[in-house]
Amino acid sequence: MKNFLFVAAENDALANCKAGGMGDVVRDVPRQISEHGDKVHVIVPSYSRLHQDGLFKTHLNFSLRGLSYTAELFEVKPKKEFPNIVHYVLHHPEIEAGDIAHIYHNDPEEPFYTDAIKYFIFNTAVAEAVKKGAFGDIDIIHLHDWHASLLLFLRAYHQEYTNLKDIRFVYSIHNLAIQGIRPFDDNYSSVRNWFPDVVFDHRTLMDYRYQDCINLMAVGIRFADAVHTVSPSYKEDVMKPSSPPEFIGGESLEQDLRTADEEGRLFGILNGCNYKNINIEEKGFIYRNTVKALFRWLQEESKKYKADFLAHTGEKIMEYVDKRPKFIASSVARLTEQKFYFFRRSPEAFVEILKKLEKVDGIFMLLGTGAPEYEELFRQLSYEHKNFVFTNGQSESLIDSIYLESDLYFMPSLFEPCGISQMLAMRNGNPCLVHHTGGLKDTVKHMKTGFAFDGETYDEKIKSMLDGFDQALDMFQNDKPAWKKVQTAAKKMRFTWKKSVDKYYKDLYQFDTE
Template identity: 70%
Template sequence: MHNFLFVASENDAIPHCKAGGMGDVIRDVPRQISQKGDTVHVVVPSYSRLHQNAKFISDLSFSLRGLEYVAEIYEVKPKKDFSGITHYVIHHPEIQAGDIAHIYHNDLNEPFYTDAIKYFIFCTAVAQAVKTNIFGDLDVIHLHDWHASMVLFLRRYHKEYACLKNIRVIYSIHNLAIQGIRPFENNYSSVRNFFPDVDFNYDELKDRRYQDCINMMALGIRFSDAVHTVSPSYKNDVLYPSNPPEFIGGEGLEEDLNQADREGRFIGILNGCNYRNIRRARKNNLYFNIASAIFEWLQQESKKYKSDFLAHTGEKVMPYLKRKPDFVCSSVARLTEQKFYFFKRSPEAFLEILDLLAEVNGIFILLGTGAPEYEELLRKISHEKKNFLFINGQSEDVIDSIYLETNLYFMPSLFEPCGISQMLAMRNGHPCLVHHTGGLIDTVRHLETGFVFDGNSYDKKVRNMVDSFKHVLNMFFEDKTKWRLIEKNAKKERFTWEKSVDDYYKSLYKLPA
């Protein structure tokens, strides 16, 4: 039997701890590992809320900023129990909930200022928990994105945590664009301030562009025993420099990634999708679930502009409780440049899509929270276009209903390491319209299981996006035989975690599957 520790910022196996697709991975991979008879411990921050009503395990004492810090580790009850998996959260008053999904902070003036502080504390607490044997004797520690990479800093430089050197450490990249760059010193949220007594090597840690800063994504790539990204096509993309917006590649880290590749440490394995024990919504409940969520959010919302918009959205939903549209297009995603750059830069293209939908009594439902400028744009368009429902919140019931009752799932990602949403839509037999990038290349086949747009310039990409949408609507209404075949093919596709985790054991963990 092997013993694993997963360290991440999100975990959708426990309630209210998800902002994006990483939460799905942290939920599903341990479940697949447990089916092999191995044990998994999963730890995330508490964000000053997830430890409430949880089981206290231990205090964790460690030194930061030349002071004694005491964090607390709790065992949390998951949404579903699986033998061999234990879920934990770490609480400390400085590990606060952010404004993005009550997890991440959006520090506009100093990016990653607040998040770096909380993940410095979190990672040190995790290292202390490993040292005090709370997770038992570990064979593998699997870190996810920059939020967990400081465990590798401690492993390499901190004398208190030399025990980490005896454990294989894997680093998974979920979003290469978000790198956790902070100053080395002369700032409260700096490495030197939090680790004043640690003798670290600046050259090994520095960002190649901002040499007075640490790049915590680079740290994970440079110091882990294996680097993993979540689709083969995305792995190939990131070995080349970015040329935005036509091509998003290594985002300044291609030199480190090529080095890892030359060393045989860089592996692309497609994420899987859960096809068993699925949380299902009741059919024909989409608009009821939206209305119900809005009423709940209205009772909690203190900002007037947000409550006004919720009321506006509620009014737009009401007619659909009685009379459904003839076509539903949907998107569920964090509102970021990665997901909706095409809408932000070319809102006229999105407005054209909404007009095409209006001609066929169709609507566009977009659910998400995220960057303020994206929320503001989508609120504005919602006021302009009757057939655009912008659900500016997070609700599992609404999300499940969207995946169940949509006709077309739209994923115009500028880049996409893997993507889980297209798999969830296809699982329900719904075709997707996607941009030809990253993991979307590996999962959607044009005119077979869905629709793909591309172009050799930004303008051509946007034009092809709109033209592809016209093609989709034309096929749906004029060629039902072809449409139903694509639906059938989409539903038959299987991207299983069983296969993905077998590849993890072989290529990442170096363990018998």
């Protein structure tokens, strides 16, 4: 039996421990490994809250800032038990909950200032736990994004943790744009302040643009035994330089990624999707679930500033309860540049889409919260356009209803390492219209399992997006057999974790899968 340790900032196998797609992966991959008959330990920070009902395992003593530190390791209960998977959280009072999903801190003045401190402490405590044998003899340590890459720094340079050199390290990239850049010196949240006795090589660790800083995303890419992007096409994208907004690629790390590829260490393996135990709403409840969500949000203190907008949305949705629209286009996503840049830069293109929908008695439903400027834009558009329903909040049952009852799921991401929304929509037999980039390229085939748009220049992309929308609407209205065929083909697609994890075993873990 092989023994794994997963180290990450979030884990959706635990309640209230997810901010994005990484949490899903850290939940699902261990389950698949457990089906292989192997053992997995998964560890995340406690963020001063997740350890409260946990079972205390051990104290971990280590040195940081020239001082003695003690952290506590707790075993915690997951939402669902699986054989051979043990979940842990690590508690230290300086690892606090942030303002993003009670996990990450948002430090606009000095990016990563608070998070770097949290993850310096967390990773050193994890290294100590491994050294102490808290998880038994480990074969593979699988790290996720920059929050866990400091273990590779400790493995390379820290006298106390040379034992880590005997273990194979795998590094998964979920969001290449967020790199964990901090100064080497002269700052409380700097490498030198937290590791004053560690002798390290600046050149090997530095960010190319800010040479007096460490780039922790780069550390993962440069030092891991295997580096993993969450789709094959995204792997190809990140080896090229970014030229925004037309193309988002390696985000200044393309040289490191090309080197990893030349050394045979870089692998693109598509994330899977869960096709079992699906929590599904019944069909026909989309409007009722919208109203329920709106009433709930109206009672929340934090949403008082937009009570007037929520009421406006409620009034709008009531009209559709009796007189159902003939076509629903939808999107569910965090409102960020990555997901909706095209709409923010070209709101007139989005208005064009709403006009096309109007002609076929269709509506556009968008659910999400996020960057204030995006929320503001969509609220404004909702006031101006009767057939745009913007549900500005979070509701699991409404999200399920949207995935279940949409006719066309829209995903115009600027870049997409893998994407899960398109898989969830396709699982329900709903075709998607996607930007032909990253994981969207690997999962949606134009005119076969959905619709795609692309272009050499920004203007070409926008034109192609509107043309793609026309093609979808035209097929829906005028060629029902072809539409049915696309729906069936979408529903048949299976992006299983079994397939993905078999590839992990072969490429990332380098085990025999027999």
